[in-house]
Structures are given as C-alpha cells and as structure tokens.
Amino acid sequence: MQRAVLRVARNTGLRRAAxxxxxxxxxxxxxxxxxxxxxxxxxxxxxxxxxxxxKSVNAIGADFEESVEKAVNYVNEQAAKGLCxxxxxxxxxxxxxxxxxxxxxxxxxxxxxxRQKLTNGRKAMKKITDMKIPTVAAINGExxxxxxxxALACDYRCAASTAKLGLPEVMLGVIPGLGGxxxxxxxxxxxxxxxxxxxxxxxxxxxxxxxxxxDLVIEGxxxxxxxxRFLAEARTFAxxxxxxxxxxxxxxxxxxxxxxxxxxxxxGRYIVTNQTLKTLNKATNGKYPAPYKAFESIMNATKEKNIxxxxxxxxxxxxxxxxxxxxxxxxxxxxxxxxCKKMESQEAHFNAxxxxxxxxxxxxxxxxxxxxxxxxAAKNKMECFMKDIKDEFVKKGVDFVKGEFEKDLKKKKxxxxxxxxxxxxxxxxxxxxxxxxxxxxxxGAVEVMSVKKQIIAELEKDGVLGPDVIxxxxxxxxxxxxxxxxxxxxxxxxxxxxxxxxxxxxxxxxIKGKKSSSKALATVYKLALDLGKFPIVCSDGPGxxxxxxxxxxxxxxxxxxxxxxxxxxxxxxxxxxxxxMGPYRLLDEVGVDVAAHVGPTLKTGLxxxxxxxxxxxxxxxxxxxxxxxxxxFWKYDAKQKETGIDVEGLKSxxxxxxxxxFNYTDVVDRCILCMVNEAALILTxxxxxxxxxxxxxxxxxxxxxxxxxGLLYYADNRGIQNVVNTLTSLAAKYGxxxxxxxxxxQMAAKGERFFPDRPLVPMTEGKAPTPKVSFF
Numbered sequence: 085m086q087r088a089v090l091r092v093a094r095n096t097g098l099r100r101a102a103x104x105x106x107x108x109x110x111x112x113x114x115x116x117x118x119x120x121x122x123x124x125x126x127x128x129x130x131x132x133x134x135x136x137x138x139k140s141v142n143a144i145g146a147d148f149e150e151s152v153e154k155a156v157n158y159v160n161e162q163a164a165k166g167l168c169x170x171x172x173x174x175x176x177x178x179x180x181x182x183x184x185x186x187x188x189x190x191x192x193x194x195x196x197x198x199r200q201k202l203t204n205g206r207k208a209m210k211k212i213t214d215m216k217i218p219t220v221a222a223i224n225g226e227x228x229x230x231x232x233x234x235a236l237a238c239d240y241r242c243a244a245s246t247a248k249l250g251l252p253e254v255m256l257g258v259i260p261g262l263g264g265x266x267x268x269x270x271x272x273x274x275x276x277x278x279x280x281x282x283x284x285x286x287x288x289x290x291x292x293x294x295x296x297x298x299d300l301v302i303e304g305x306x307x308x309x310x311x312x313r314f315l316a317e318a319r320t321f322a323x324x325x326x327x328x329x330x331x332x333x334x335x336x337x338x339x340x341x342x343x344x345x346x347x348x349x350x351x352g353r354y355i356v357t358n359q360t361l362k363t364l365n366k367a368t369n370g371k372y373p374a375p376y377k378a379f380e381s382i383m384n385a386t387k388e389k390n391i392x393x394x395x396x397x398x399x400x401x402x403x404x405x406x407x408x409x410x411x412x413x414x415x416x417x418x419x420x421x422x423x424c425k426k427m428e429s430q431e432a433h434f435n436a437x438x439x440x441x442x443x444x445x446x447x448x449x450x451x452x453x454x455x456x457x458x459x460x461a462a463k464n465k466m467e468c469f470m471k472d473i474k475d476e477f478v479k480k481g482v483d484f485v486k487g488e489f490e491k492d493l494k495k496k497k498x499x500x501x502x503x504x505x506x507x508x509x510x511x512x513x514x515x516x517x518x519x520x521x522x523x524x525x526x527x528g529a530v531e532v533m534s535v536k537k538q539i540i541a542e543l544e545k546d547g548v549l550g551p552d553v554i555x556x557x558x559x560x561x562x563x564x565x566x567x568x569x570x571x572x573x574x575x576x577x578x579x580x581x582x583x584x585x586x587x588x589x590x591x592x593x594x595i596k597g598k599k600s601s602s603k604a605l606a607t608v609y610k611l612a613l614d615l616g617k618f619p620i621v622c623s624d625g626p627g628x629x630x631x632x633x634x635x636x637x638x639x640x641x642x643x644x645x646x647x648x649x650x651x652x653x654x655x656x657x658x659x660x661x662x663x664x665m666g667p668y669r670l671l672d673e674v675g676v677d678v679a680a681h682v683g684p685t686l687k688t689g690l691x692x693x694x695x696x697x698x699x700x701x702x703x704x705x706x707x708x709x710x711x712x713x714x715x716x717f718w719k720y721d722a723k724q725k726e727t728g729i730d731v732e733g734l735k736s737x738x739x740x741x742x743x744x745x746f747n748y749t750d751v752v753d754r755c756i757l758c759m760v761n762e763a764a765l766i767l768t769x770x771x772x773x774x775x776x777x778x779x780x781x782x783x784x785x786x787x788x789x790x791x792x793x794g795l796l797y798y799a800d801n802r803g804i805q806n807v808v809n810t811l812t813s814l815a816a817k818y819g820x821x822x823x824x825x826x827x828x829x830q831m832a833a834k835g836e837r838f839f840p841d842r843p844l845v846p847m848t849e850g851k852a853p854t855p856k857v858s859f860f
Contacts (some may be wrong), residue, residue, distance in 0.1 A: 105312065107342040108319075118147055119147055119152075119154035121135055127167055127168065129168060130170070132172065132174075134180070141178075142180070143181065143182055144185060145184075146188060146201075149207065162535060164216070171219045172220045172221075182226055183228045183229025184252070190412070192406065192407065195406075205230075209233065221240070222243075222315065225244065225246070233262040235263045242317075243302070244289060245304045245305075247304065247710050250285055250286035251280065252284035253284070257417050259281075259378040261399060265398050266391060269347075278295075303317075329566050353859045356383070361379075370852025373408060374410065375388050383855070412842070424780060432773050434602040437639055440610075445522055446468070446469045447470050447471070448471050448527055450478050451528065452584065457558070458470050459587065461509070467510075468511075469512065477675060478514060490503070507786065524554045526580055527555065528582075549573075549576075551576070554577075554578035558593075564600070579596075579624070580593075581594075581628065582617075590617055592615075593781070594609050594621045595628060596622065620772065621772070621777070625689070628687075632771070633763060639697065645739065649751075651740065654667065654751050663788065668718070672720075673711055676700055756795075761825055763826050778796050801844055804828060808829060808832040
C-alpha cells in the first residue's frame with residue numbers, strides 16, 4: 085500500500101512539502117507544477133505557492149503561464165471533490181513576486197512577438213479570476229508589477245505589515261501589462277490609481293489598506309522562531325473568506341460623487357486629462373512616453389464596460405511601449421544596477437569574499453560632505469563617529485544630522501522613538517582617541533593633498549590607523565596613489581568619492597590605487613552597497629570618471645561663453661536633449677569655485693583640451709559662486725529657486741558678451757560628444773574597465789538622460805560612425821580637442837558597438853506624447 089501511494093505521488097507530482105510549510109499541525113503533500121506548488125490543507129484551503137525553481141525571487145516568465153493553468157485546473161478538480169473551499173496565493177520566497185522577468189521581454193523588438201506573450205499572460209490571469217472558489221492573495225513581501233497584478237486578479241488580499249506593493253513599470257519604460265491599469269482604478273479610484281501608477285509609487289501595507297488596495301494588514305514579523313505568524317493569520321482570514329460568495333466583479337464599494345464626476349462625466353474626464361498632462365509634461369519634459377500611455381490605458385479602462393476589451397487595449401499599449409527605444413534604454417539601466425549590486429561582478433578588481441561587514445565607521449570632517457555622509461549612515465541604521473578639529477564644527481555637523489531627521493519626523497516618516505534612535509547613531513568629537521576601534525575611516529577634509537597626508541600621519545602616530553584599518557578618502561580629483569605613498573600601509577588606502585548632496589546622489593566612485601588591496605576595495609564597495617548607493621570602481625587618474633567627463637563638458641561651456649553664447653539658450657538646448665539641467669545651471673549647483681578648483685588638476689594631468697576658461701576665475705574673484713551665494717549664471721530667490729539668467733551682472737563682470745552670430749545648432753553635439761570621446765579615452769586608459777561602468781556612472785553621477793540609456797548606449801544608438809563623422813566636423817570648426825580618439829575610429833572602421841548584445845531601436849526626437857482619451 086505504501087509503495088502504491090509513493091508511486092501515485094510520483095506520477096501526479098505529489099510529494100512532501102520542503103521549503104514551504106503550511107501553518108497547520110499536519111503538513112500536506114505537495115503537488116508540484118513548476119512555478120506553483122499546491123498544498124491541500126484540511127479540506128478547506130488550497131495553498132497555491134509561488135516558488136520559481138532555481139531563482140531567488142519569483143518573476144513572471146514563460147514558465148508562469150503553463151504553471152498557472154495546471155495548478156488552477158488541479159485546484160478546481162479538488163474543489164469539485166469537496167477537498168478545498170478557498171485558494172490562497174502566496175510565496176515560498178521572501179518576496180511575493182517582483183513582476184515580469186525583464187530578461188524575456190528586453191530582447192524583443194517586434195510587437196507581434198509580444199502580443200502572443202501578452203495573450204498568454206491574460207489567459208493565465210483569467211484562469212485565476214475564473215476559479216470556482218474564492219481566491220485570496222496572501223502577500224508576504226514585495227508585490228511589484230506583475231506580482232501585484234496577480235493579487236489584483238484575486239477576490240481578496242491580505243498583506244504582511246512589512247510588504248510593499250506597487251506598479252512601477254513606468255520606471256522601465258513600459259506600463260502594467262497584466263491588468264494593473266484596469267483593475268487598480270476599480271479598487272482605489274481614478275485619482276489614486278493615477279498617482280500610484282504614473283509615479284511608480286510603492287505603498288506600504290498600511291497605506292495600501294487605507295487606499296482600498298488590500299483588505300487586511302497582518303503583522304509580518306514572528307515573535308519567536310518558527311511561529312509562521314503571517315501565514316497563520318492569513319489562513320484564518322482566508323477561512324472567513326471561504327464562506328463568502330466569490331466576487332462577481334472586482335470593483336470597490338459605491339463610487340463617491342467626486343469619483344463619478346471625474347471618471348464618468350465628459351467635463352470631469354477633461355479636467356483630469358488636462359491636469360495630468362500638465363503634470364506629466366513638467367515632470368518628464370515629454371521625453372518618457374510610458375506614463376502618458378499608462379494614463380491612456382487607465383482612462384480607457386474607466387470608460388470601457390467590457391473588461392476583456394480593456395485588458396486587450398492595455399496589452400497593446402504595453403507592447404507599443406516595450407519596443408520603444410526609451411524602454412530598451414531604461415531596461416538596460418535596470419540590468420546595469422542589477423549587475424552593480426552583485427559583488428561577484430567586480431572580480432576584475434577584488435575578491436568578493438574579502439569584504440568585511442561594516443556597520444559603523446568614522447567620518448573625518450564634519451562639514452557639508454562629512455555631515456551628509458553621517459546622516460546617510462544613520463538613515464541606513466549604521467553608527468558613525470564624526471571627527472573635526474573644533475567642537476563648534478562637530479556640533480554643527482551633528483545639528484545638521486538632527487535637523488534632517490527632524491524633517492522626517494514632521495513628515496511622519498519617523499516615529500518619536502525611531503527619531504531618537506536615528507539621531508543617537510551619530511556621535512562626534514575632536515580627539516583621535518574617539519576613532520579607535522573602527523575598521524573604516526572615511527576622510528572628508530578639504531581638497532588639499534598636504535592636509536590629507538598630514539591626517540594620515542597623525543592617525544598613524546596616535547595608533548588609530550593600524551594595519552587592519554581602511555582609510556577611504558572622499559576626494560573628487562586628487563591622486564589616491566600619491567596619498568597612499570604617504571601611508572605606512574598603502575594597500576589600505578582607497579578612494580570613496582561621494583557626490584553632493586549625499587542624500588540625493590546615488591553614485592559612489594570607489595577609487596583603486598596601484599597598491600589598494602582586494603580586502604580594502606571589497607569592503608568599501610560592500611559598504612557603498614549597504615548604504616543603498618551604486619558603486620563603480622575606477623582606477624586612479626585625474627577626475628576619475630565623472631568629474632573628468634564633466635570637466636570636458638564644463639570646459640566646452642566655458643569656451644561657448646567666450647564665443648558669445650547666450651547661457652539661457654545653451655542651457656535650454658541641453659535640457660531639451662534630456663539632461664536634468666544645462667551646463668551653466670549645473671555650474672551654479674556644483675559651485676563655481678568648486679569647478680574652478682578641479683579645472684587645474686584636470687589640465688595638469690590630461691592636457692590642453694581641459695584648458696580653463698578665464699570666466700570662472702572672474703566669477704570666483706567677485707564672489708559670484710552660484711546657488712549657494714544666491715547668484716551665479718542664474719539668479720536665485722530666498723528659497724533658492726531660479727529666477728532667470730543674471731544678464732546684467734554677468735555683463736558687468738565681463739563673463740558674457742552675447743553675439744547674434746553664435747551657432748546654436750552645434751550646442752548639443754559639442755556638449756555631449758566631447759564626453760563620448762573622453763569616455764572612450766577613459767576606457768582605453770582603463771580608468772574604468774567596462775562600458776557598463778561608464779553609463780552607470782554618468783546616469784547616477786551626472787543625471788545623464790536615463791531614457792537614452794547612458795552616454796555610451798546613446799553613442800551606440802546614434803551609430804559610432806555618425807559620432808566619428810560629427811566629431812571630425814566639430815574639430816574642423818572648433819579645434820583639435822574634438823578629434824575622435826583612436827578607439828572610436830577603430831570601432832567605426834570595424835562596425836563595432838560598446839554594447840553589441842543589446843537591442844537597438846532608433847530614437848526619434850519629437851514632441852511630448854498626446855494620449856488618446858475619450859471624454860464621452
């Protein structure tokens with residue numbers, strides 16, 4: 085008999101549960117359908133558990149549709165036999181489901197190929213909505229994109245208090261494609277759905293409950309090992325839902341008057357459309373079509389009575405976006421960030437196993453950068469000791485940290501207890517003794533080599549900087565090799581270049597000196613990841629990656645001033661290209677004095693193409709330093725909001741002399757292609773090893789247009805031969821600094837690309853998209 089049971093179990097896919105445990109005294113057998121495993125529990129519950137084989141997270145791929153069909157058919161059969169009365173969808177992994185498997189749709193450039201995938205996806209979701217018994221989504225962790233759409237296809241939803249829910253597809257240049265734009269508005273209302281989907285907003289469970297997205301929040305943390313608290317309470321909730329009738333429609337309670345007016349009347353729909361387009365145009369400058377297309381699908385769904393037609397329309401919108409150049413660019417960035425997060429991807433620089441786990445460190449210098457780093461450390465639940473030479477400097481730094489957390493407290497992002505705990509993570513002092521016992525020291529003193537060398541000497545003398553302590557200098561341009569030569573243990577000296585403001589800039593350049601050890605590099609890289617940043621490894625060289633590219637870019641901006649350009653027109657042209665701001669607005673943001681300080685370092689190390697314009701020096705001498713002084717190229721009000729170019733002030737300083745004959749047609753190419761040329765040189769010199777690092781650094785360090793995928797992906801999309809031809813033309817007009825480097829010439833001759841394996845979809849420049857919305 086036992087052998088017969090085992091034989092049947094093998095033939096039907098039934099086996100004992102392993103990684104997933106049902107919250108019951110007796111563990112049921114498991115029916116394995118690939119992605120989905122099913123457990124029939126107590127003649128009541130059918131646990132439909134996502135556990136994608138061989139993956140750390142659940143993602144919806146080609147294997148999902150077949151697995152859903154088989155699992156649902158099996159549960160329907162069990163329900164017909166009276167063996168279960170409610171289906172509970174949950175996950176055996178830490179997250180519920182993180183959405184579509186991007187690797188499967190990224191290579192596709194034809195809508196026809198996508199349509200079949202989307203048809204299969206809709207069929208899979210329909211299998212869930214058409215199940216014979218009530219369905220409950222027990223959301224144990226992140227439910228994003230297609231993961232939330234699975235939950236939306238269920239009749240009821242409960243979520244762990246630690247879960248996050250959202251439809252962030254527009255961040256990948258697409259829209260929800262498995263019912264998100266159709267089903268979410270029915271639950272949370274039109275206005276909430278627009279806010280959540282168009283802004284890619286991720287909701288905490290409590291906020292999702294308040295909005296009507298889920299029915300119940302359950303505490304997600306166990307009180308003791310093995311409690312399985314969330315699933316136990318989800319089981320109780322599902323048991324209550326089992327006695328309720330299956331929902332015939334997945335809509336909310338009765339619409340409010342306001343909801344009816346905005347969604348169902350011509351005037352209301354016109355108001356919503358007009359306001360939404362204004363908001364999108366301001367936020368995206370018309371460069372990101374996905375939010376517009378998502379809006380179109382949402383508005384169609386609120387009008388379309390036939391849900392199948394609404395879902396088909398959504399699928400068509402998804403397909404259109406997925407084959408767009410913007411989507412391919414943004415997906416490529418997704419892969420870059422995913423690569424960056426994997427320590428093993430950096431084997432060319434260090435052994436990931438050498439990294440120390442650092443949860444506390446020292447910041448030397450309590451100024452703008454030092455206090456910014458300390459605040460960010462505390463925000464990420466790390467301890468930090470700030471050291472400076474005077475008590476008032478330390479106090480100012482600690483007060484800054486406290487002030488930042490007070491803002492969070494006022495916005496109710498922190499409870500009073502959490503505020504007290506966060507502030508308590510940052511300490512400070514003026515003696516070197518306070519730094520003893522820390523394994524990482526981040527030096528954020530002034531950008532003067534002699535000062536940094538003196539700091540190392542004093543720390544070594546006082547026994548702070550020993551053989552097992554890493555010294556990470558937050559320099560933006562100075563030589564890590566030179567600094568390391570001044571240390572007794574040069575292999576422990578690395579660079580850790582944060583960008584200002586620390587809380588907003590996600591990039592860190594990890595600078596590898598010639599003698600930097602694998603342990604030092606791996607530890608600092610891991611620390612950057614633990615701080616929630618995107619690190620890239622650069623070899624030592626003037627300006628490293630980002631400041632070197634920005635240096636050539638800002639140098640060209642200086643030359644255009646000398647030629648008689650109007651700074652406002654240049655800034656507009658570059659912003660229209662997709663940069664967050666033009667070069668002169670950027671100079672104001674960085675600080676004219678800071679840019680002027682970096683310039684000589686780049687010129688000395690890299691030659692005459694980095695020759696500084698006398699313009700910046702004139703502004704520094706006059707104290708016109710940019711935003712921080714209320715006046716630079718642009719003027720700023722008391723709230724530091726720009727109020728226009730300071731034409732008269734700049735004329736009086738001899739900074740601008742606008743000439744009507746200035747050629748504005750070349751502005752974008754002069755600003756952007758000089759950086760492409762410089763980046764190719766950087767790769768040749770192995771300042772960075774891979775094109776991926778260049779693009780990650782330029783997007784997260786300079787704000788290079790994400791919809792273009794990065795500086796070098798833009799060059800690929802434009803065509804390397806086109807880049808070479810244009811640079812050659814610019815060199816003839818403006819000078820040898822534009823002469824294309826050997827690497828670009830060789831790539832053009834061989835027809836090579838920086839990213840040969842990526843799909844290329846030509847980018848067409850145009851006006852902001854205009855969604856088609858029916859008002860009647």
